Amino acid sequence: MNRYGEKAMRQRRITVVVVMVLLLAAGFAGGRFSVWLQYPIVKDKAFGNLSYAYNEIRANYLNGADSKALVDGAAEGMVGSLQDPYSVYLPEDKGEAYVQSYQDHFVGIGVEIRQEDGAFIVDSVIKGAPAEKAKVRKEDELTAIDGKSVKGLSFDELKAKLQGETGSTVMLDVSRSGKPLTVKVVRGDVPVLTVASEMKPGGIGVITISRFAEKTAKEFDAAIQSLQKQGMKALLLDLRGNPGGLLNPTIEIANRFVPKGKTIVQVVYKDEKRVLTHKSSQKTPWKLPIAILVDAHTASSAEVLTAALKDTAGAQVVGEKTFGKGIVQNFNQLKDGSVLKLTEAQWRTPNGQWIHKKGIDPNVVVAAPDYALLPRLDAGLKLAVGDYGDRVVTVQKMLQTIGYDTGKGTGIYDEATAAAVRTFQQQESLPVTGDMNDKTAYRILTKLMAKYQAEDPQRNKAMELLNAAVTSAPPAQ
Structure with missing residues (x-):
């Protein structure tokens, strides 16, 4: 090969090397750009401080540190810096418990316990739960679980011992009227009920909603149907102490009362980039008088329902000014069970009012007794x-x-x-x-x-209003 051929081959080798270097550089830049797209936090100057603290703790902290705990702590601190009491990061077990709180059942034995002078007493047995089937009774004193004394346990420790997998067995030693008994309970689904109902004299149906969870609307429908079969002439809806909960079941319940096409609530997101107006899809017009009981602890979704029925369905609101939580949180559960709950929107009543930190004024003010x-x-x-x-x-x-x-x-x-x-x-x-x-x-x-x-002066006043409405109503045709 002549010197011109050798020179050409060297140039090709140099070109190949340059191309490879360029490809490597492009790949590096592309990878870095991809990281920036997936994890924009790395572009923030303060991220260097976070990374430094993480590395220093992992490498040099005297007592050692768990990496997952460090990351969870950082996430909790980040959300905490918002100084918003409604936004929170809940790691793993806490996240699981939060999600479970909205479900219609949990796995356990189904008892409510109170602590009394160091003893654990069954305060109530949930209807249909495993404990009821095993004939555990109210006022039983729980003395041992699976042969081990409960003396000195905290409530959380006691709860952990009573919980377990579906189908597993727990042996309870109880004292009933001074007599020792051993009760075998097979753990299973415990229903979580959020709606209670009863018929009062004069055909006044009373429905109490404790909070809004996954199956609240279905429970509510069942309660309405039961009261209608008993000849309900008016409805008293008790939302006192209701802290709110999920929005969807609230809207489903409102659909029954708010006239079709009327606004139930308007949800407004950051910078009004997205505005969701929920309108009623009512199927059958509601014709019976309605009154709603509220107090200073009626909040969030309970206020959504109160405002919707007050503004559009002619409901009489009785009691005290509501709490005033006019903002909306969305929550997402991550792969490890952790939950990020974040304030992302605020809401307006059908009349266009913002109620956050203001509350809803009742039509008839009645204070609770001191x-x-x-x-x-x-x-x-x-x-x-x-x-x-x-x-x-x-x-x-x-x-x-x-x-x-x-x-x-x-x-x-x-x-x-x-x-x-x-x-x-x-x-x-x-x-x-x-x-x-x-x-x-x-x-x-x-x-x-x-x-x-x-x-109960608030309930009695609402009953008085409803009885008057029933008496003055024209006879059914």
């Missing part, structure tokens, strides 16, 4: 002569409300208070000590609840 607003007494309560403080004030007000004289009630647990407690304990067949404990507090709360159920 005793209904008293704080609950926490488990582990122990009060005796000489004690003082807010808990003593609460006990004194509770006793006074149910007819026991505690003297001046100044917040000091004095002899007059102890005497009132002794009288109450004696009448309730409790150990007479004059001291406050969980068992005594529970009985006092039971009496208070019974008094409220009998008096």
Whole structure:
């Protein structure tokens, strides 16, 4: 080969090398661009600080650190920096529990437990749950699970021992009226019900919705059908204490009352780039009078339903101004079960009103009695002569409300208070000590609840309005 041929071959080799270098460079640039597209956080200058902190902790932290925990902590901190109480990152188990809270069932045995002077007492047995089938009863004292004493366990530890896989067995040792028993319970689906109903005199149907979950609309439809079969003439919808929940079942329920084509709610996203107007798809016009009970704890989706029925369906809203949560959170569950819940929109009533931090005013204002607003007494309560403080004030007000004289009630647990407690304990067949404990507090709360159920001024006013509406309504043709 001559020198010109050798020169040409060298040039080709150089060209090939240059092309390979260019291809490698292009591949590197393309890969980096792809990373930027998938993970825009890497372009942020502050990402270097996050990466540095992660690497330093992993390499040098004295006690070692789990990488997953570090990333979860960073995500929680990032969402926390928004200073929005409704936006939250929930890692794994917490995320799973959050999603499960909206489902229509969970796996367990189906009991509600209260703690009473160190003992775990069955407060109620859920209808249709495995515990009911196994004949566990209200007021059974749970003493052991699978042969191991429950003494000293926390509520979370107790819950973990009662839960398990569908079909698995748990052995419960209980004390029933002082007699020891062992009950075998096969874990299974426990229904989560969010709707309760009853028929009141005069044909007033009452439906209470505790929150809005996956099957709330179906439960509501079943309740309506049951009340209609009983001859319902008017509907009282109790949303007091309802914190909200999922929007879809709320809209499904509103469809029954809001005239077809009328707006139920308008959801407005960031910078009004997207506005969703939910209109009623009502099939059969609703003709019966409606009243809605609300209070300061009626929030979110419960306010959506309240506003829709007040603005478009002629519902009378009775009670107190609602909470005022006029924003919408969307949540997504990630592959590991974690959940990101983020405020992404706000909503307007059918009349075009923003209610966030304002609430909804009732048509008829009726305050709850003062005793209904008293704080609950926490488990582990122990009060005796000489004690003082807010808990003593609460006990004194509770006793006074149910007819026991505690003297001046100044917040000091004095002899007059102890005497009132002794009288109450004696009448309730409790150990007479004059001291406050969980068992005594529970009985006092039971009496208070019974008094409220009998008096309930908000419910009574709503019933009065509905009875008047039924009486004045023209006869059916």
